[in-house]
Structure formats: C-alpha cells, structure tokens
Amino acid sequence: MKKLFVFLCVVVGVGILIGIKKSNSASALEVNAAEVSVQEIESSILASGNVIYYKEVSIRSEVTGRVLDVFVEEGDEVKKGDILAKLDDTSFKARVERMVSDINLQNIELRKREEEFERAKQQLERQKKLQSKGLSSVDAIDELETSLTIAKLEIESTQASIVGKQALLDEARQELAKTVFTSPIDGLVVDVGVKVGETVVAGTTNIIGSELMLVSDPSSMKVNLRVDEADIANVRLGQRVNVYAAADQDKKILGTVSKLGVRASSANANANSGLVVMIKVDLEGDTSHLRSGMSCRAEIVKQQIGTAKVVPISALNLASNDVPYIWVIEEGKASRQEVELGLATDTEQQILAGLETGQEVIIGPSRTTALLKEGMAVQAMQVESQG
Structure with missing residues (x-):
C-alpha cells in the first residue's frame, strides 16, 4: 500500500511539472531567430541591366533585290567570309x-x-x-x-x-x-530577319536598309548596367561587380567595370522617372548559359571586409533616441542589447560591438517583434544559420 502511494505521488508530480512546462511554453512568444556569425561582407551598389554582345554586326542590304538563297539559321556558327545569303543577281x-x-x-x-x-x-x-x-x-x-x-x-x-x-x-x-552577303567576323548568327522570296530595300539618306541578319561574337559578351545618378560617383573603372542573370539568379558571375557613361538619361520613357548612367561590365568565367538581351541584376562592390561579425538586417531595431539595438534570446527570454554598427548590405549588418558569435538574435516576424519586452519569454521556432 505504501509503495502504491509513493508511485501515485511520483505520477502526480511529473504531471504537474509537465503542465507547468506546457503552460510556460504556451505563454512564450514564438519568434524566428538567427545566429550571430563571422563571414565576408560587402557593401555594394545595386544596379540592373542587360547582357549584350559587345561585338555585334548588323547585316544590311546596300542594294534592292529579291532574296534568292539564305544559307544560315539562327544559332549557326560562322567564320569570317562565309556566305550568309544571296539576292537574285x-x-x-x-x-x-x-x-x-x-x-x-x-x-x-x-x-x-x-x-x-x-x-x-x-x-x-x-x-x-x-x-x-x-x-x-x-x-x-x-x-x-x-x-x-x-x-x-x-x-x-x-x-x-x-x-x-x-x-x-x-x-x-x-x-x-553586294548581292552576296558574307560574315564580317567569326561568330554566331543570333537573328535571321529575311526569307527566300522577300524583297530587301537598299539604304538611303533617310531610310535604313533592310536588315537581313545579326552576327555576334559570343566571346565579346558584356553587361550594360543602369546606375542611379546618386550612386555613379561611387563607381570607378576596374571595380568588382557581382552579376546575377535572370536565367539563374543564384549563380554569381564575376565582372569588372570597363567603361563609364558620360551622360545621364531617363530610366524609362516616363519624363518624371529618375536619371541613370550606363556603364559596361566585362564578365569572367563561364557565360555559356547567358544569351544576348537577358536581363540581370548586379552588385557593384564598394567595400569588402573579410572577417565581419554579422546578423540579418531584419534583426536590427532603432530606439526613439536613434540608438540601434537587437533582441537577443538568453535562457528562453528576450533581452534588449544595444549594438555598434558597421558595414551593411541589403541582407546583412556588421556588428562592431555588443554581440558575440553564436548568440541567437530575434529576426521576426515583425508583427511579433513589435510586442517584445525585456525579459519576455520567447521560443525560437526557426533558427537560421548564417554563413
């Protein structure tokens, strides 16, 4: 009988402890968190643009006549001097x-x-x-x-x-x-705009001659970037650029600034749009997956730090007195920690002082972090590992 009584007491005690734990867990605010890590960080200028073949020749007719033969198709490789098309002569x-x-x-x-x-x-x-x-x-x-x-x-x-x-x-x-059209360069036929039987027109002072096809040198691939006028002062020749093509946004292609535009122009047809300056970027490495005309985004690197203590930018908060702070998770509770900031990118913030590597910081969601108070119980539902 005495053993049964002891057993029941143990069961009741365990149940009480489990209940308390569940109660505490239920009252804890669920948050997303990330670890403070050490990694390379870059400050960059964002720009967008298009992939181009820098060496590209438009084959236009200088005489008027009917197309007799077309010997190439789009995508064909040609050598300088190869016959591309003929007119009825x-x-x-x-x-x-x-x-x-x-x-x-x-x-x-x-x-x-x-x-x-x-x-x-x-x-x-x-x-x-x-x-x-x-x-x-x-x-x-x-x-x-x-x-x-x-x-x-x-x-x-x-x-x-x-x-x-x-x-x-x-x-x-x-x-x-001129009734025989030959390739002026070694390259790739990227466009064929004429068919057998069509009549092509010779160019005049006021009229551009009919374009038969476009031949480009794939090895001359570059990127044309539109840089906001407010950022162009921080761009210089030889500056490193990280390019991400729309076809593969996770693949970084390295490049360097090779040419700076000399005038600003509207970003689009809207007269009220901001002004941009065009720059050219030479690409390095494998560009076989790229095609002329593809859109891309780029990060023009202004500053780079090899070993920086960083947190996601979403972890950063600003007090009413403009002092930056971050919510840190310590023993299941939120603790407000003022920090000294360094370099920042679109996704990461360098921390100069106030945090240690490996600490967990709260990064969201924003509707939840707005409710945080010092010492409030929190539970990290998702912990992101940086670097």
Whole structure:
C-alpha cells in the first residue's frame, strides 16, 4: 500500500511539472531567430541591366533585290567570309555586261579616232612639203591643221567617255558583289530577319536598309548596367561587380567595370522617372548559359571586409533616441542589447560591438517583434544559420 502511494505521488508530480512546462511554453512568444556569425561582407551598389554582345554586326542590304538563297539559321556558327545569303543577281549581271559592251564600243571608237588623227597628221606633213616647193596653198595647210586639232579633241573626248563608263562598270560590279552577303567576323548568327522570296530595300539618306541578319561574337559578351545618378560617383573603372542573370539568379558571375557613361538619361520613357548612367561590365568565367538581351541584376562592390561579425538586417531595431539595438534570446527570454554598427548590405549588418558569435538574435516576424519586452519569454521556432 505504501509503495502504491509513493508511485501515485511520483505520477502526480511529473504531471504537474509537465503542465507547468506546457503552460510556460504556451505563454512564450514564438519568434524566428538567427545566429550571430563571422563571414565576408560587402557593401555594394545595386544596379540592373542587360547582357549584350559587345561585338555585334548588323547585316544590311546596300542594294534592292529579291532574296534568292539564305544559307544560315539562327544559332549557326560562322567564320569570317562565309556566305550568309544571296539576292537574285540577274539584273545586276546584265548591267555589268551592258557596261562592258559600251566600253568595248568606246575602245573601238577611240582606235578609229586615233587612225583619223594619224591620217590627218600625215596629210598635213605632205602639204607642208608641197608648200615648200610652192605646190600647196596656205588655206589647204590651215584646213588640215584644223582637222588635226579636231581629231585630237575627239580622241580626248572618247578617252574621257571611256573613263566615265569604266567608273560606271566598277560601280555595277560593286553592286553585283553586294548581292552576296558574307560574315564580317567569326561568330554566331543570333537573328535571321529575311526569307527566300522577300524583297530587301537598299539604304538611303533617310531610310535604313533592310536588315537581313545579326552576327555576334559570343566571346565579346558584356553587361550594360543602369546606375542611379546618386550612386555613379561611387563607381570607378576596374571595380568588382557581382552579376546575377535572370536565367539563374543564384549563380554569381564575376565582372569588372570597363567603361563609364558620360551622360545621364531617363530610366524609362516616363519624363518624371529618375536619371541613370550606363556603364559596361566585362564578365569572367563561364557565360555559356547567358544569351544576348537577358536581363540581370548586379552588385557593384564598394567595400569588402573579410572577417565581419554579422546578423540579418531584419534583426536590427532603432530606439526613439536613434540608438540601434537587437533582441537577443538568453535562457528562453528576450533581452534588449544595444549594438555598434558597421558595414551593411541589403541582407546583412556588421556588428562592431555588443554581440558575440553564436548568440541567437530575434529576426521576426515583425508583427511579433513589435510586442517584445525585456525579459519576455520567447521560443525560437526557426533558427537560421548564417554563413
């Protein structure tokens, strides 16, 4: 009987302890927490932009004609000099042949004029000999000299005509050559904007010629970034940049600033939008997953610290007297700890003094942290490990 009584007392005691523990747990404020860690931290400028091929050539038509053949497709690799497309060259060849024929006729005419000149020259010499013997008149000599001058002028006129027609022939041959489109660089065909049978138009002063295709050098890939005018003073050549493409936002691509814009422009078509300055960034490492035109975000590194004590930025609070503080969990209770701040990023805050590595700090949720008071019981539902 005595043993049974002792056993019941033990059971009741354990139940009371469990109840007290559950009661304390139920009254504790549930929070999210993170550990104070030591890691590398960077202060950076945020920017957005697009991936581009820096070396990119638009193939445009300089003559008007119908597309006869297209030899490449989008994505094809080409070498400098490879034929990309051809126009129907029938009329261009006919013009060349016509000009060649005209020049041949003019050469025949030139030989005729030269023979006439020589004949007139010989007649003049004979008349001069006769005149010396008193057998020819002065008028006959004058007439022959006039004929000789006219023959010489006709030769010069024919020669000038041949030069003009030769220039037209050279122009016709150049236009014939322009019916064949070749790649000006080793690269990749990134766009084909023409089909067989379509008519392309030559460029003029007021009209841009038809674009047939776009050839780019993939090894010349860069990033165009839009930097807010308020931040551009902190950007310099050679500065390190972390680029994150929209295609893979978790993969960091290293780069360096290679060119700074010289003027500011509107961020978009809205006249009231802020001004931005364009910069170019050279990329390093593997960029095979990138495509020209892709959007990206970037962090332009201003300052870097290799071993910094950090907490999530969401852990930071500001008192009414502008003194920063952080809620720390100590033995299941919230404790307000004033801190000295260092470098900050969009996600992390460096702590210079006030916290120790490994301490648990409260990071949210915000609707819950607003209720915190010194010594209040808290329970960490989720603990994030930094670094």
